[in-house]
Amino acid sequence: MIRVRFAPSPTGNLHIGGARTALFNWLYAKAKKGKFILRIEDTDKVRSKKEYLDEILYSLKWLGFDWDEVYYQGQRFDIYREHAERLLKTGAAYTEKLQDSSSCAIIFKVIPQKIKINDLIRGEIEFDAQDIKDQVLIKSDGSPAYNFACVVDDAAMNITHVIRGDDHISNTPKQVLLYKALGYPVPEFAHLPLILGKEGGRLSKRTGATAISDYRKMGYLPEALVNYLLLLGWSPGGNREVIDIKEAIKLFDIKDANKTAATFDLDKLNWFNNQYLKKEDAQTLADTVIPILIDKKYIPADNFDRNYIISLVKLFQGRLTTLNDFADWADFFFLQEIKIDPKAEEKFLSKDLSREFALFCQRLDALDKFDIASTEAAFREMVKELDIEAKTLIHPIRVALTGKTIGPGLFEVIYYLGKERTKERLSKFIKKE
């Protein structure tokens, strides 16, 4: 049975790189029908924060990575100490007192030798132990050092495959030495390439958002983010890009992961998000969008028409980059006083269109049935009678109704705005004699 783990430290948010590592671990577990274990590495009591823990757990769930078991290193100090003392007894480790400390640290003695690791992604890598210093196992304050806690836990939790970021390659020989000293079997290793920022170098806040929760707040769909992350270092082949996670589980193998570091590209993420937005059920999207609308005071928290919002979401679904765009693009459906883009007004409403607008209002009133088709038919007929091109009137009306030059089809807009609001907004541009 394959057992993999994701081991975040709650000293920061779950970021893009961590999420990709979690994804590959989770996928591998699913692909091999193994177990995905979550281990919280909260040994640093000072830097570990509850809020980060909450954010990490929430983000993992949001992305859809459910775990089979969860452990907290903060609760396992006794286990680490027992192991360190075992090494002390065998003479593999020694104690050392820090200058300004009363208690001793336990240090592992590194014996010169060649250490070979066989990485599932990179093949054989050889290290010389002479380049490695003796390793702290237990610090003077009693907490375990990272590499030690990691090895003790991976062994105790029967981890078969350690899948982690490239930045851990140089930790691997140190850990192999510890496995051997402890008499535990060495797991398989697979080191994933790092995700780089736009300017090369590490992905950092400077190069854009790094926290998964930021992407959630910006209106990205988890499916889109996962799909994008998946293609950063793996390919399903067959020129496929948009791939369902169930399909990915069938095709995934950690051996096929890339070796090359990838640059995080927001443009492509945006494209994926648009693709998923189009596919997603409008009701689900509406439920995500409703809190945003409430927050902006576009709709009251307790009394709104969900079906109406679902209809509006359908209107914009295909043209959104992020869900948050909806509130901005569809604001005219909710605002009493719409904001009219000055440039658009200058371009389309500087000419007096009182006669045309008034006539259109009359035609709307004359309709037996007010719907998209009848509105359009009435408009087309009117334009024909006036002997003008449809677009010379469509653009000005759109600006008068929405304040924008872009948006859904005009007749859909009129229908969902309703007859009264349409007339009211048009009347503002009808000069009274």
Place this chain on the structure above:
RNA sequence: GUCCCCAUCGUCUAGCCUGGUCAGGACAAGAGCUUUUCAAGCUCUCGACACCGGUUCAAAUCCGGUUGGGGACACCA
């Protein structure tokens, strides 16, 4: 400084293992079409095997070196 990893269009990648298809796709960019806009859709264009040497009839593919990029060297994780 020492050690380690990596190298195909601007970006993500397919192809490399098992040398021989105009090096394929996607994003971005540019052009056009869509007699209602587009940030939607469709079509087309631009665009890469880092460099040098070797092996071979033949190299993106195998080998060596150079250069470039990245990472690690804590009583952080």
